Each structure stands twice: as C-alpha cells, then as structure tokens.
Amino acid sequence: MSYRAPVPEMLFTLRHVVGLDAVDPDDAEAILTEAGRIAAGVIAPLNRVGDRHGTPFADGRVTTPPGWREAYRTFTEGGWNGLSAEADHGGQGLPKLIEAACTEMWNGANLAFGLCPLLTQGGIEALAAHGSDDLKARYLEKLVSGEWPATMNLTEPQAGSDLALLRTRAVPVGDGTYRITGNKIYITYGEHDLAENIVHLVLARLPDAPAGTRGISLFLVPKVLPDGTRNDLRCSGIEHKLGIHASPTCSMAFGDQGGATGWLIGQENKGLACMFTMMNAARLNVGLQGVGVAEAATQRALAYAQERRQGRAIGAAEATSPIAAHPDVQRMLLTMKASTAAARAICYLTAAALDASKGPEGQPALDRASLLTPVAKAFATDLANEVTSLGVQVHGGMGFVEETGAAQLMRDARILGIYEGTNGIQAIDLTARKLPLNGGATARSQIAWMRKAAEGLLKAGDPAFGQMAARLRDGIGSLDRATSHQLAALRSNRPETALAGATPYLRLFGLVLGGACLARSALAASAALKAGETDPAHAGRIALARFYAENLLTAAEGLEQSVVAGGAFTDDAALALAV
The missing domain is CATH 1.10.540.10 (Acyl-CoA dehydrogenase/oxidase, N-terminal domain)
Structure with a gap:
C-alpha cells in the first residue's frame, strides 16, 4: 500500500x-x-x-x-x-x-x-x-x-564526527571573498538536476586559524557565481548505499582550478556556532524523518497483516484467520504504532519549545528545546530502526523480498541513527551538555511535566487506563534517580561513569517522556468520551497508551540499572573485547 x-x-x-x-x-x-x-x-x-x-x-x-x-x-x-x-x-x-x-x-x-x-x-x-x-x-x-536548494559540507575523509580534524582551507582574497580548497564526503544532494544552482555551506579553516574546533569558519560557496559563471567545485563521485538510493550522496572537490569562491557566514573562526544552527534544525528534522518512516512501516505492516491469512486464531470459526488476529502479531503491530506515536509527540514537543523560545518565555523555552533535541533525534530514529525491522517481521518471508516495500523502509531507516550526529553523540550531548543546563533545573522541569500527566491519570480514574498511572509513575521514578546519578557523576568529575550510561539514559528519557505524552493523549480521549463524543478513535488512543505503559514502559527499571550500575564495564572493556 x-x-x-x-x-x-x-x-x-x-x-x-x-x-x-x-x-x-x-x-x-x-x-x-x-x-x-x-x-x-x-x-x-x-x-x-x-x-x-x-x-x-x-x-x-x-x-x-x-x-x-x-x-x-x-x-x-x-x-x-x-x-x-x-x-x-x-x-x-x-x-x-x-x-x-x-x-x-x-x-x-x-x-x-x-x-x-x-x-x-x-x-x-x-x-x-x-x-x-x-x-x-x-x-x-x-x-x-526552493529555487536554489542548500547543502551542508562538513565531513571529510579523515574527519567524520571529529570536526577538529578538518583540513579544507579558506584563503582571503582581499575583496571580501575567500578561495576554498579541499574535499568533502557524504554530501547529501551535493549535485543534482532539480535546480540550476546549489548553495553549499562549507566548513573550512583560515591559514592562521587556531587548532581544533576553535579554528573553524563557515562559508557560502554557490555552484553558480552571481555573474553566472560556474564556481570551481564539482561532484567527484557518488556513494552506493544500503538505502536512500534516490538521494545522491556526493563526494565534493573544491578548488581544482585554484579555489572555489566563497563568502564568510558569521565571524572568522566562529563557524561552529553557525554550524550548530544548521545542525540543531537538522537534528530535529532527522527525528521527524524517523517518525515518518516508522509511520509508513506501520501502515504497510498493518495493511498486510489484515489481508494475509495464516492459521486459525483462537475462537475463530473460519479455517484461517488474518495474521492480525494472532496475539504475537498484534503485539508487534501495537509496538510499532505506540512507538511511532510516542516519537511523534516528542518531536512535536521539541518544535513547540522552539516556537515558544521566540515569544515571552524566551530562554527557558530555548533551554527546553536544547534538552529535547538530542532525545528527539536519537529516540525517534532508534525507534524507526526497530519499527521498520518489526515491519519486515510482520511480513514474514515476504518482508525479505523487495517487492513488498518493507525491506526498503528498513534499509532507508538505517542511516537515520548515523547522520547529523550519531545517536551515541546525541547521548553524550544530552548527558554532558544539556542535562547540566541551569544546574539540572531544565531536566527537572521536564520531569515535573511528566509527573503532571501521571497525576492526571490518577485523578481521572478511568478504568480503561488499567495500570497506566502506576507504570508511568514507576518510569518517572527510574528517570528521576538516573538523572540524579548522571548529574552527581558529572559534578564529581567522573565523566567516564556518566558517559558509560549516556545511551541507556537517553533511551530512558525518551521512553518515559513518550509514556507521559501518550498519557496526555489518553486523558484527552477519555475526557472526550465522557463529554459524549462518539469517535471510536478515542477508545483506540486510550488502548494504545495503555499498551505502551504496560508493555514498553516496563523497560524503564532495567534502563535505570544500566545507567546507575552498568558503567563499571569501562574498567574491563579492553579485557572483554580481547577475548
């Protein structure tokens, strides 16, 4: 479909x-x-x-x-x-x-x-x-x-996630322009025929730039110059990839004929700040990519499961039943649907915080957006990989066959946890940079927002909620304790302990926040039903939130233990890996 x-x-x-x-x-x-x-x-x-x-x-x-x-x-x-x-x-x-x-x-x-x-x-x-x-x-x-699309030229062969290793050079000409020379790789849409011009944003170093990331500047380097002539840059090749086959991933060469003409964006040696303006926008959008692909996989798997007949479901009269009637397939489909809904809500919360930061709330909202961005990117894209994998599983052998489209979604989703900062980097960013914002107050405020959702469930007392309130309260408790552990490790100058738990901590944060979001959805649906609305989707939203709480949110305690007690592996990692 x-x-x-x-x-x-x-x-x-x-x-x-x-x-x-x-x-x-x-x-x-x-x-x-x-x-x-x-x-x-x-x-x-x-x-x-x-x-x-x-x-x-x-x-x-x-x-x-x-x-x-x-x-x-x-x-x-x-x-x-x-x-x-x-x-x-x-x-x-x-x-x-x-x-x-x-x-x-x-x-x-x-x-x-x-x-x-x-x-x-x-x-x-x-x-x-x-x-x-x-x-x-x-x-x-x-x-x-959109007449002229843009690209980001960051990565180089020797410099993947470590921007301190960038070698591309920018030499001032004296007329306000710079000569750009160097090579970039993994440049999405670096060359194509959708537009006559492409605006490349390129990270490079000035001749006297400080070492490391403090010496990076950002330049605008167009494919076609303002006078209509072709700039000194070219696509030197494209990658053959696992997925996203229709998106050209290019190697770019700047300066074959002496240097591509570029203009400085921002200040010299301050390109990292400009780059993060791009990256933060892109990271939320990559999280939204994860939501979109997960939604597509869920739709495809559900349609297939409703049509494919295998075995007789318990209590069924017919000899064969749609596989959607079997409990294990239902579990897979509900996991896909609930995970997608949770990831969607987290990404939308992040976007709403960005909107609020431009209004009266200002800096507190911007801090909230900063906290949520790595969670939105990593949690949503991790779930996209899991959901598309489940989509293949629901299809069975046909999922491994390209004609169903399930395999393409799984292949396409795999890049999402890698580009725009790997999900490991997002976890480090959350623990080392975003969690300490305002002494941890920004994170605590978000946890308080989650608690209000749990309190709302208890106050509503809808029997359809099942154990939702209890499971959400348990999850929030795990997140609260794990947050205290991470902050204490950072304050005690034990960064290796905090970073060892960074990935499970991000997963825990996203898992519990997603549960709180679905709880709010259930509360709104319950209120609508009590008010006399007859939309059957409301009962479905409650059931989906309950499934998430009683079947997925239960992982919170294990993630807490991985954060709090699992960091000792760094002491023996070399020994274990040598076996």
Whole structure:
C-alpha cells in the first residue's frame, strides 16, 4: 500500500499533547490536509521508483529519478519549502510546529525526496541567523522558495564526527571573498538536476586559524557565481548505499582550478556556532524523518497483516484467520504504532519549545528545546530502526523480498541513527551538555511535566487506563534517580561513569517522556468520551497508551540499572573485547 498522511493523529497530538497555541486550529487542519494530499499523491508514488532507479552519475552530473523534477517543482511552487521562514524573505511565517508535522509527511512519503528540502531548511536558518545583509539579500529568498536548494559540507575523509580534524582551507582574497580548497564526503544532494544552482555551506579553516574546533569558519560557496559563471567545485563521485538510493550522496572537490569562491557566514573562526544552527534544525528534522518512516512501516505492516491469512486464531470459526488476529502479531503491530506515536509527540514537543523560545518565555523555552533535541533525534530514529525491522517481521518471508516495500523502509531507516550526529553523540550531548543546563533545573522541569500527566491519570480514574498511572509513575521514578546519578557523576568529575550510561539514559528519557505524552493523549480521549463524543478513535488512543505503559514502559527499571550500575564495564572493556 502507499503512504497515507495520518492527519487526524497529527492534529490530535498537536492539540491535546503539545498544545496548539500559535496557529488557529482550523488553519492547521487545512494546511496539514493539503500537505497530506501532496505527500500521498505527488511524493509517495515516486518512492519505489527512486529506490530502483537511483541517481546515475556521469561526466560530473547527477540525474534524479523519473518524476523527481516535476514533483520538486510542485513542492516548491506550492510554497512548502519555506513554511516557517519569515515572510520578509518569501516564507509563510508559520510555527515550527506546523512545519514539523509537514516534515514528517514528506519523509514518511519518500525519505530520499524529503532530504533535499530538509537540508535547505537548515541552510535557511543558518543564513538568516548569521549571514551578512548582502548574503541574505542575494541568497535567502532563493533558498526559501526552493529555487536554489542548500547543502551542508562538513565531513571529510579523515574527519567524520571529529570536526577538529578538518583540513579544507579558506584563503582571503582581499575583496571580501575567500578561495576554498579541499574535499568533502557524504554530501547529501551535493549535485543534482532539480535546480540550476546549489548553495553549499562549507566548513573550512583560515591559514592562521587556531587548532581544533576553535579554528573553524563557515562559508557560502554557490555552484553558480552571481555573474553566472560556474564556481570551481564539482561532484567527484557518488556513494552506493544500503538505502536512500534516490538521494545522491556526493563526494565534493573544491578548488581544482585554484579555489572555489566563497563568502564568510558569521565571524572568522566562529563557524561552529553557525554550524550548530544548521545542525540543531537538522537534528530535529532527522527525528521527524524517523517518525515518518516508522509511520509508513506501520501502515504497510498493518495493511498486510489484515489481508494475509495464516492459521486459525483462537475462537475463530473460519479455517484461517488474518495474521492480525494472532496475539504475537498484534503485539508487534501495537509496538510499532505506540512507538511511532510516542516519537511523534516528542518531536512535536521539541518544535513547540522552539516556537515558544521566540515569544515571552524566551530562554527557558530555548533551554527546553536544547534538552529535547538530542532525545528527539536519537529516540525517534532508534525507534524507526526497530519499527521498520518489526515491519519486515510482520511480513514474514515476504518482508525479505523487495517487492513488498518493507525491506526498503528498513534499509532507508538505517542511516537515520548515523547522520547529523550519531545517536551515541546525541547521548553524550544530552548527558554532558544539556542535562547540566541551569544546574539540572531544565531536566527537572521536564520531569515535573511528566509527573503532571501521571497525576492526571490518577485523578481521572478511568478504568480503561488499567495500570497506566502506576507504570508511568514507576518510569518517572527510574528517570528521576538516573538523572540524579548522571548529574552527581558529572559534578564529581567522573565523566567516564556518566558517559558509560549516556545511551541507556537517553533511551530512558525518551521512553518515559513518550509514556507521559501518550498519557496526555489518553486523558484527552477519555475526557472526550465522557463529554459524549462518539469517535471510536478515542477508545483506540486510550488502548494504545495503555499498551505502551504496560508493555514498553516496563523497560524503564532495567534502563535505570544500566545507567546507575552498568558503567563499571569501562574498567574491563579492553579485557572483554580481547577475548
């Protein structure tokens, strides 16, 4: 089956879990409904086409799959590329929360296609925040419209996640421009035929730059210069990958003829701050990619399980039953659906915090967004890998056969935990940088928000909730104790102890936060039913939240133990690995 945008669930999450304060609910519904139509009708049909066709590379040129250029034109002409960009630059000026829901749709429909506008969003934010007035005037409107997409050129052969090892050089010319020379790898959409120009944002070092990350600057290096001539840069090859076959992953060479012309963004040797403006936007969006792919896998697995008949279900009259009637398959499907719903809510919470940071709440909201961003990225993409794997399992042997599409979703999802900062790096960021914000007060505030959801369950007293309140309270207790342990380890100058537990801590944080989000969903659904609403989806939302609490949230205690008592492995890791 093809992807269908889950607009009702998106809207319910926006309204009742996150809080849709920045836009009229009717406007939100109209926007998401139309976005869903574009995602399902224009972008999704190209998903399998792109996976099979790939991106042929010849004579320095990349050809996108059939239908790609027409779909991109439809996408940009509809104004979808600049939803949250300021109206002064041609954008829609909508909240990040609305853009987040749309980003989920584009990537659920077709991850390889959705990558192009995703990177442009990061370029827009970096240029708007740090670019000179001249650069903004020349490039920002083109980026917002999507006429000129953007890329991020960070990684080099010897410098993956360690940016201190970057070697690309930038030499000032004296007229305000710089000559850029060097090589970059893994550049998504570094070359393609969707647009006449591509705006590359490139990290490089000045000749007298300090060593390490303190000596990195960010430059805007266009494929085509303002006078219409071709810049001194080229795509030197594309990677042949496990997944996202229709997204060209390029090696880029700068300066074959003496140096590509570039312009400084921000200040010299301060490129890391500019880069993180891009990266933080991209990290949330990658989390949303995970939600989208998980949703697509869930839809596909559920449709297959309802059609595929094998064995007789307990109590069934017919000789064979749909496999969706068997308890173990139900468990897999519910795990997929509940995990996706939890990841969606966490990503939307992060987007809402970014919106709030631009209003009266200001810095506290920005701190909350900073705390949630690594959780949104890593938790959602880890779940995407797990959910797409379950999708293959539900399909059985047919899941291992390419024609069902389940295998493609699993292949495509695998990159999500790796790019834009591996999930291990996200865990380190959460523990070492975000958890200590305001002495731990930002994290404690988020935990208090979770406690309110548990208290709401107890107060409502709906029998349909089952053990939801108890399991959520248990999970919050585990998270609270693990948080205290991590903060104490950092204060005691025992960073290795804190970092040894960083990955299980992030998983614990996401798991419990997801449970609190689904609890809020259940509370809203219960209230609606008590008010006389007859929508059967409400009972389903309660049942899904209960399943999450009673079957998935129970892992919280084990994760707590891994955080608190599991760090001793660092003492003997070398011995164990040598066996």
